[in-house]
Amino acid sequence: MICHVCGAEMNRITTDLPFKLRDNGIVVVRDLPVIQCSSCREYLLDDAVMEQVEGILNRAGKSIEFEVVKFAA
Numbered sequence: 001m002i003c004h005v006c007g008a009e010m011n012r013i014t015t016d017l018p019f020k021l022r023d024n025g026i027v028v029v030r031d032l033p034v035i036q037c038s039s040c041r042e043y044l045l046d047d048a049v050m051e052q053v054e055g056i057l058n059r060a061g062k063s064i065e066f067e068v069v070k071f072a073a
């Protein structure tokens, strides 16, 4: 897969990514499988992974400011 931003090769890696919640909260998802550009900071998530992330974010407490959740495939 080629990065649509810079044209470099994109690789499947596992990383930790922060996601912002509606109420200023941040959830960091650990060990998340993403497709990341080898040159710039662009990354993509598979649809199935994105759905699971949304589930994690929906389960996160509404009043939290910061939470770290391990991604379980």
Ligand SMILES: [Zn+2]
Binding pocket: 003, 004, 005, 006, 007, 008, 037, 038, 039, 040, 041, 042
């Ligand atoms: Zn790129």
